[in-house]
Amino acid sequence: MTSPATTESVPPQLSAGPRPAPGPAADEGLARRLRALACTAPLHDLDVRKANLAGEYSTYGMAEVALSAIDLVTLNMDFDTGADHDDIVARLVPRIAAQAPHRPTAQHERVARWVLENLINVGSVDRGFRAVYGTFATDGSYVRRDYDFKLIEEVPGYGGSVYLRTTDEAVNVLVGALDTDVTSAQIAAEVKLEVLISRGRLADAQRA
Numbered sequence: 001m002t003s004p005a006t007t008e009s010v011p012p013q014l015s016a017g018p019r020p021a022p023g024p025a026a027d028e029g030l031a032r033r034l035r036a037l038a039c040t041a042p043l044h045d046l047d048v049r050k051a052n053l054a055g056e057y058s059t060y061g062m063a064e065v066a067l068s069a070i071d072l073v074t075l076n077m078d079f080d081t082g083a084d085h086d087d088i089v090a091r092l093v094p095r096i097a098a099q100a101p102h103r104p105t106a107q108h109e110r111v112a113r114w115v116l117e118n119l120i121n122v123g124s125v126d127r128g129f130r131a132v133y134g135t136f137a138t139d140g141s142y143v144r145r146d147y148d149f150k151l152i153e154e155v156p157g158y159g160g161s162v163y164l165r166t167t168d169e170a171v172n173v174l175v176g177a178l179d180t181d182v183t184s185a186q187i188a189a190e191v192k193l194e195v196l197i198s199r200g201r202l203a204d205a206q207r208a
Contacts, residue, residue, distance in 0.1 A: 031135045035147050038131035039173040042151060043067065046118055057111065059100050065115045068095050070174050073152055074166045082155050082163030089113055116164075119152040127153070 046062035072091050076083040092112040093105065100108070121127045128150045137143050151170040157163045166175070 031133070031145075034133040034135070035131075035149075036173045036177060038129075038133065038147055039149060039151070039169050040178075041131060042119065042121070042129055043174070046115060049118075053114065055107070057107075059103075060096065060111055061099060062111075062115060064099075065092065065096055065111060066119055067174060067178075068092060069112075069115055069119060070151065070166055070170050073164045074171055074175055077163065077165050081157045082165040085116070085154075085162065085164055088116065088164060092116075116152070120154060120164075121150070 043063040043066045046066055050057045050060065050062050069088060069092055072088050073083045076087065076091075089109060089112045092115070093108045096108040096111050097103075097105070117123075121129060126148075128148055131147045131149070132144055133147060134142055134144045149169045150167045151174070153165050153167060154162050155165050
């Protein structure tokens, strides 16, 4: 004779809660955008920290000066050495003077040197920047990562001279990627289509 089946109810299993779905949030595209975003942080930080300078510097757009400095170094460096530090300062001064034409030239030059020193990150151990960002692994878990980068480097030249060179990160993000018409509907549509295709969503791409 067999025993009757138990009628006791089994308590429901508690759910661990929703987890981010693997897919677009877990791919390398998010990590690339976060690293690119990190490269812009030192420029924004200049406008925050200009209040610490002795004197009145609130009128200067330091991020604008920084972008100009990166452009000038990129355009004036060659494959063997780099751009001359004093030459970059001299080329920056007229652009800075345009922001505050009634301020003394000595102040314009100080702004140029201060911006350059901060893009080189003078005073830090390795003269670099570090950002911490998070991404999702393929199993949906959240992972924090360190990202170390530089924007402008000092490189040795002939006879003990020192030159300036922009890094690949500075050129790719601050010279290349930011140079886009952010209001263009056509560019936005092309980017969306490219993203859908790269992430394997061909059906959505065909409808786009």
